[in-house]
Amino acid sequence: MGFIKEIAKHRQLYVLAVPGIVFLALFSYIPMFGHLIAFERFQPVKGVWGSKWVGLNNFKFFFGGHDWLRVTFNTVYLNLLFLLFGLGFAIALAIMINEVGSKIAKKLSQSFIFLPYFISWLVVSLMMLAFLSTDGIMNHWLQQAGIDAVNWYQRVQLWPFILTFVYVWKFAGYYSIIFLAAIVGISSEYYESAKIDGATRLQQMVYITIPSIRSVIVVLMLLGVGRIFFGDFGMIYGIVGDNSILYPTTDVIDTYSFRALRQLGNFGMSSAVVLYQSVMGLLAILLFNRLAQKIDPDSSLF
Amino acid sequence: MENTAAALWQKTARTRIKTDRSWGEKAFLLFMYAFIILFSLVCVVPFWIVLANSFTSEANFLKYGYQLFPNEWSLDAYNYLLHGGQFLTSYSNSLLVTVIGTVLSVVITAMFAYVLAHPKVKYRRILAFLTYLAMVLGGGLVGFYIMVANWLHLKDSLWVLILPYLLNPFYAFILVAFYKSLPYEINEAATIDGAGDMYLFYRIIVPISTPVIATVSLFYAIQYWNDWYLALLFIDNYKLHPLQLMIRQLMSNLNVASYVGGGASYRVAAPTSAIQLATVCLTIGPIVLLYPFLQKYFVKGITIGAVKG
Numbered sequence: 001m002g003f004i005k006e007i008a009k010h011r012q013l014y015v016l017a018v019p020g021i022v023f024l025a026l027f028s029y030i031p032m033f034g035h036l037i038a039f040e041r042f043q044p045v046k047g048v049w050g051s052k053w054v055g056l057n058n059f060k061f062f063f064g065g066h067d068w069l070r071v072t073f074n075t076v077y078l079n080l081l082f083l084l085f086g087l088g089f090a091i092a093l094a095i096m097i098n099e100v101g102s103k104i105a106k107k108l109s110q111s112f113i114f115l116p117y118f119i120s121w122l123v124v125s126l127m128m129l130a131f132l133s134t135d136g137i138m139n140h141w142l143q144q145a146g147i148d149a150v151n152w153y154q155r156v157q158l159w160p161f162i163l164t165f166v167y168v169w170k171f172a173g174y175y176s177i178i179f180l181a182a183i184v185g186i187s188s189e190y191y192e193s194a195k196i197d198g199a200t201r202l203q204q205m206v207y208i209t210i211p212s213i214r215s216v217i218v219v220l221m222l223l224g225v226g227r228i229f230f231g232d233f234g235m236i237y238g239i240v241g242d243n244s245i246l247y248p249t250t251d252v253i254d255t256y257s258f259r260a261l262r263q264l265g266n267f268g269m270s271s272a273v274v275l276y277q278s279v280m281g282l283l284a285i286l287l288f289n290r291l292a293q294k295i296d297p298d299s300s301l302f
Numbered sequence: 303m304e305n306t307a308a309a310l311w312q313k314t315a316r317t318r319i320k321t322d323r324s325w326g327e328k329a330f331l332l333f334m335y336a337f338i339i340l341f342s343l344v345c346v347v348p349f350w351i352v353l354a355n356s357f358t359s360e361a362n363f364l365k366y367g368y369q370l371f372p373n374e375w376s377l378d379a380y381n382y383l384l385h386g387g388q389f390l391t392s393y394s395n396s397l398l399v400t401v402i403g404t405v406l407s408v409v410i411t412a413m414f415a416y417v418l419a420h421p422k423v424k425y426r427r428i429l430a431f432l433t434y435l436a437m438v439l440g441g442g443l444v445g446f447y448i449m450v451a452n453w454l455h456l457k458d459s460l461w462v463l464i465l466p467y468l469l470n471p472f473y474a475f476i477l478v479a480f481y482k483s484l485p486y487e488i489n490e491a492a493t494i495d496g497a498g499d500m501y502l503f504y505r506i507i508v509p510i511s512t513p514v515i516a517t518v519s520l521f522y523a524i525q526y527w528n529d530w531y532l533a534l535l536f537i538d539n540y541k542l543h544p545l546q547l548m549i550r551q552l553m554s555n556l557n558v559a560s561y562v563g564g565g566a567s568y569r570v571a572a573p574t575s576a577i578q579l580a581t582v583c584l585t586i587g588p589i590v591l592l593y594p595f596l597q598k599y600f601v602k603g604i605t606i607g608a609v610k611g
Binding site: 006010012013014015016017019020021023024026027028029030031032033034035037044047048093096097099100105108109110111112113114115116117118119120122123125126127129130131133134135136137139140169172173174177178181200201202226227233234237238241242254257258261262267270271274275278281282285 | 326327330331334335337338339341342343344345346348349351352355366367368369370410411413414416417418420422423424425429432433436438439440441442443444445446447448449452454465466468469474498499500503524528529530531534535546549550553554578579582585586589590593594596597600601604605
């Protein structure tokens with residue numbers, strides 16, 4: 001009763017939310033029924049309710065091989081590398097930009113560093129090709145230095161680090177803006193009294209700046225950790241694509257389930273992988289939100 | 303005598319420490335400048351390489367590969383691209399999707415966020431939580447695919463590139479944070495005047511929210527312009543390829559001449575590599591041209607998002 005009354009009373013407001021609610025239902029909530037397909041041998045013609053139920057067969061198939069370990073490890077490992085180096089580098093960069101006195105240098109460097117954020121992973125992928133292909137810039141430099149050319153797209157072991165470098169390149173600007181906003185908010189009194197006590201720049205950074213932006217760092221870390229089981233599909237597929245030589249170190253859960261769906265047409269298996277990912281993702285969020293409340297009560301997400 | 307000597311020594315020692323320290327400080331500052339300049343270069347050089355190499359001929363490319371400063375300039379790739387049908391088709395697809403998508407998204411998001419932020423709405427917390435949950439979990443690839451392809455029958459239509467991105471929860475929360483910062487008295491004043499909530503929203507709230515709405519519009523515009531995921535999943539027809547997917551097609555091995563030409567026949571061989579680069583240049587061109595403007599609004603938006611967590 002109260003429900004209808006509330007809606008009727010503020011109907012003008014609720015009407016404004018209708019398109020958004022329809023959107024969430026259509027593209028987020030109703031598709032969750034798709035998880036049922038993980039327990040079926042799905043045939044598009046027969047639909048979700050008409051296909052044959054096969055219990056845990058899809059999961060048995062997925063967990064029976066070695067693929068699941070590989071893609072899970074790659075997803076978590078790459079995300080950890082991205083998070084650690086991405087945030088670490090951005091913090092260092094933000095502090096340095098803040099310390100640099102010249103206004104022009106500040107503005108200019110920020111403009112340059114933020115630029116890569118605005119281009120798609122496909123464009124990044126093409127830029128990488130210019131550097132790393134067999135007749136790319138990197139190999140020209142190596143040859144000029146008298147070192148043999150490297151076939152980068154075959155060196156599987158290097159790719160976690162290449163991808164980390166590219167991630168740092170693309171997002172350093174974005175994250176450093178967040179950190180800079182936090183740094184600018186620190187009261188200058190702290191720095192002044194530190195200077196009177198004879199603290200060096202480095203000491204001021206370590207003992208004033210970093211502790212002051214701690215909660216921002218924790219929030220960003222937690223957001224990253226909450227998504228640790230979700231690979232960046234656009235990045236990995238945009239850069240690696242269908243180059244199966246690199247799968248051992250770069251294939252993540254998202255690219256794996258994409259291929260199962262689009263290239264193998266195996267809806268059941270793809271769905272099982274996605275459900276596995278969602279469950280792990282949910283656990284990660286709950287676990288680390290609990291952790292967040294312990295470390296820093298202000299920064300828990302909900 | 304002894305005393306003064308000691309005092310003097312102490313004094314010089316102190317000044318020496320001071321100068322040492324400032325030397326160290328200077329070196330440190332220099333290091334920071336060098337670091338920032340170097341990284342700025344690392345960020346810009348790839349853009350330069352794409353631009354420079356898009357102006358080389360295929361012969362030069364085959365001979366020297368990618369170069370920092372090409373030793374021969376040529377407009378072959380741009381000629382080829384602009385005379386073929388595919389590029390213009392893809393460009394207009396991208397433009398259409400970006401413009402229509404951005405307008406629709408902003409309208410829906412601004413309205414939705416207003417309800418989430420409105421203190422009179424009893425269920426705003428539930429709505430916010432459902433939105434947050436959707437952002438975190440999503441529907442899952444397979445369910446989403448079946449919804450779009452089999453139930454909504456949107457495969458191979460431009461709408462498929464627009465509809466699934468209409469409401470981005472993250473952008474909605476930026477707007478929610480802004481609306482919440484508005485003084486509540488606005489509502490009361492309008493209610494006394496007998497204005498309805500909708501009238502209030504369109505006549506008062508939207509006009510004072512223009513800067514934030516502009517920021518969110520740019521977020522959406524960039525998202526639509528750069529997306530290729532939806533096209534990859536749902537578009538097979540070349541005529542509907544957006545620019546990003548065109549770049550992908552050019553990078554995978556296929557017959558560039560027939561793809562770019564759109565049926566037109568050429569007597570010269572297609573400058574394959576330079577065409578890829580030229581397409582990229584023309585794709586990121588608008589972004590680079592609008593960059594000062596984009597940067598300003600993005601920084602504002604990111605900062606709001608960050609402060610509100």
